[in-house]
Amino acid sequence: IIRFFHNRHRHRNKNQPPGPTGLPIIGNLHQLGSKPHSTLSSLAQTYGPLISLRLGSVTVAVASSPATVQELLQKNDQSFTNRPIPDSVAAQPNVNHTLAWSPADMRWRNRRRICTTQIFSNHCLDLLQHLRNEKVEQLLHHLRKQASTETVVNVGEVAFATMLNLVSNTVFSEDMVDPEFESAGELKDLVWRIMEDAGKVNLSDYFPVLKRFDLQGVRKHVRVSYVRLHEIFDDMIKKRIRKRESLSGSTSRDGDFLDVLLDQCQQDDEASDFTVESIKPLILDLFIAGSDTSASTTEWAMAELVKNPEIMQKAREELIQVIGTNNEVKESDIPRLPYMQAIVKETLRLHPPAPLLLPYVAGNDVEASGYTINKGTQVLINAWSIGRNHEFWDDPLLFQPERFLSSNIDYSKGSKDFQYIPFGAGRRICPGLPLAHRMINLMLAAFIHSFEWKLPEGVTPHKLDMNEQYGITLKKLAPLYVIPLSLST
Numbered sequence: 001i002i003r004f005f006h007n008r009h010r011h012r013n014k015n016q017p018p019g020p021t022g023l024p025i026i027g028n029l030h031q032l033g034s035k036p037h038s039t040l041s042s043l044a045q046t047y048g049p050l051i052s053l054r055l056g057s058v059t060v061a062v063a064s065s066p067a068t069v070q071e072l073l074q075k076n077d078q079s080f081t082n083r084p085i086p087d088s089v090a091a092q093p094n095v096n097h098t099l100a101w102s103p104a105d106m107r108w109r110n111r112r113r114i115c116t117t118q119i120f121s122n123h124c125l126d127l128l129q130h131l132r133n134e135k136v137e138q139l140l141h142h143l144r145k146q147a148s149t150e151t152v153v154n155v156g157e158v159a160f161a162t163m164l165n166l167v168s169n170t171v172f173s174e175d176m177v178d179p180e181f182e183s184a185g186e187l188k189d190l191v192w193r194i195m196e197d198a199g200k201v202n203l204s205d206y207f208p209v210l211k212r213f214d215l216q217g218v219r220k221h222v223r224v225s226y227v228r229l230h231e232i233f234d235d236m237i238k239k240r241i242r243k244r245e246s247l248s249g250s251t252s253r254d255g256d257f258l259d260v261l262l263d264q265c266q267q268d269d270e271a272s273d274f275t276v277e278s279i280k281p282l283i284l285d286l287f288i289a290g291s292d293t294s295a296s297t298t299e300w301a302m303a304e305l306v307k308n309p310e311i312m313q314k315a316r317e318e319l320i321q322v323i324g325t326n327n328e329v330k331e332s333d334i335p336r337l338p339y340m341q342a343i344v345k346e347t348l349r350l351h352p353p354a355p356l357l358l359p360y361v362a363g364n365d366v367e368a369s370g371y372t373i374n375k376g377t378q379v380l381i382n383a384w385s386i387g388r389n390h391e392f393w394d395d396p397l398l399f400q401p402e403r404f405l406s407s408n409i410d411y412s413k414g415s416k417d418f419q420y421i422p423f424g425a426g427r428r429i430c431p432g433l434p435l436a437h438r439m440i441n442l443m444l445a446a447f448i449h450s451f452e453w454k455l456p457e458g459v460t461p462h463k464l465d466m467n468e469q470y471g472i473t474l475k476k477l478a479p480l481y482v483i484p485l486s487l488s489t
C-alpha cells in the first residue's frame with residue numbers, strides 16, 4: 001500500500017515546476033520567512049520563472065517572469081478565474097457575494113460589469129469628483145494646522161483616513177471617518193483590524209484539515225469586525241432606502257454607488273442576485289481593497305520623494321506651471337500632470353501594495369513553460385519580483401519616474417504589459433484601478449503643491465528607512481513621519 005501511494009505521488013508530481021525540497025509535513029513553509037515575496041524572488045533566480053513549493057499540505061506554483069504570467073493569465077485565462085479563499089476572508093458573512101473572492105460565475109460577472117460600467121467608468125467617476133476634491137481640501141486644512149506649529153505628520157495614517165473617506169464618498173456620498181482627524185473613528189478601526197487579521201500567517205490556510213479548529217483564533221477574532229461593519233452598512237442602506245422612498249418619482253438622488261446598487265436590487269433579476277444582504281459584501285470589498293492599497297502607495301511615494309528631493313522639486317515645478325500657486329489641485333488636473341503620474345507609476349513598480357497579487361487556483365491541469373501545474377494548485381504571481389528584475393528594467397532598484405515618460409508602459413493598459421502588473425492582469429485585474437489612479441495622484445499632488453516637507457531632527461534623506469513589512473499589503477516597516485511647512489503662496 002505504501003508503495004502504491006508513493007508511486008502515485010511520484011507520478012502526479014513528475015512534471016511539476018522545479019523548486020526547493022521541503023521537510024515532511026510542513027514542506028517549504030519554514031523557508032518563506034517574513035518577506036515571502038522576496039524569498040520567492042530569490043528562489044526564482046535559482047529554479048527559474050515558474051517554481052513550485054509545498055506550504056503545509058498546499059501545493060503552490062509561483063510565476064516570476066512576464067512570459068510566464070502571460071502564459072498563465074492570458075493564454076490559459078480560462079483556467080485561472082478562481083481564487084483560494086483564506087480562512088480570515090471566509091470568516092465574513094456571505095463571502096460568495098464579494099467581488100474579490102467569489103468564483104468567476106454569472107453572479108461575479110454581473111457584479112464586475114456593474115462596477116466597471118457604473119462606478120469606475122470615467123463618466124461615473126467624473127460625476128462624484130467634487131466630493132473627492134472636497135475631502136482633499138479638508139486634509140489640506142488639517143495639514144495647514146500641523147504646519148503652523150511644525151508638528152510631525154504620520155503620512156500613512158492621514159492618507160489611510162482620507163482614502164477611506166474618498167471611498168466612502170464614492171459609495172455613500174458621506175464621510176465615514178472624522179474629516180478633522182480629531183477622533184479615530186469606528187470604521188477606520190474596523191477596517192484596520194480586518195487588515196491586520198487578514199495579514200497574519202494562519203495555519204488553517206496551510207493545513208485545511210485544521211480549519212475547523214481555528215487554532216490561532218483568527219477566524220473568531222476577525223468575524224467580530226466583519227459583523228460590525230455589516231451592521232454599519234445595514235444602517236446606511238436602510239437610511240438610503242427611506243430617503244429614496246420619500247423622493248419617489250423625483251430625479252434628485254445622490255447618484256453614488258449605493259444608488260446604483262439599490263437600482264439593481266429593484267430590477268429583481270434572479271441571475272444577478274442583488275439584494276440588501278448581498279450588496280454588503282461587495283461594499284465591504286471596496287473599502288478593504290481600496291483604502292490601504294492606495295494609502296500605502298501614497299506613503300511610499302512620499303518616502304521616495306523625501307529621499308529624492310530633486311524629484312520632489314521637479315514635481316512641484318510641474319504643478320506650479322500647470323496649476324499656478326493660488327489655486328488648489330483638482331482631480332480634473334491630473335491628465336495635465338504627466339510627471340506626477342510617472343511618480344505614481346514608478347512607486348507602484350518598486351512598491352506594489354499587493355506584491356503577489358491575489359492568489360489564483362488552477363481550475364484544470366495546465367501546461368506552462370514546459371511543466372504541468374496540476375488542477376487545484378494555488379498560483380501566485382510575483383509582481384514585485386518582475387518589477388525589480390534587471391532583465392526587464394534598466395537600473396531596476398533606482399527610483400526614476402522619467403523611465404515612464406520615455407516609454408508606453410502603463411498599468412491602465414491591462415493585459416498588454418506583463419512586466420508591469422501592480423494591478424494584476426487578465427480577467428480579474430483590479431476593477432478599482434481608475435479610482436485608485438485618481439485618488440493617489442490627487443492626494444500626492446496636493447501634498448507637494450501645498451507644502452515643503454522636512455524630516456524630523458536627526459533623520460537625513462539617505463538614512464530614511466525604506467524597509468518593507470509584508471502583510472495583506474506591502475507597507476513601510478517604519479511609518480513615514482514628516483513635518484509639513486507651508487509654501488509661501
Ligand code: HEM
Nearest residue numbers: 100286289290293294354357358423424425428430432436
Ligand atoms: C494602489 C491601489 C490598488 C492596487 C495596487 C490594487 C491592486 C489589486 C490587485 C493586484 C488585485 C488582484 C488582481 C489579480 O488577481 O490579477 C486587485 C483586485 C481588486 N481590487 Fe484593487 N488595487 C488598488 C486599489 C483598489 C481600489 C481603489 C478598489 C476599489 C475601491 C479596488 C478594488 C479591487 C477589487 C474589488 C478587486 C477584486 C477583483 C476580482 O477579483 O474580480 N482596488 N487589486
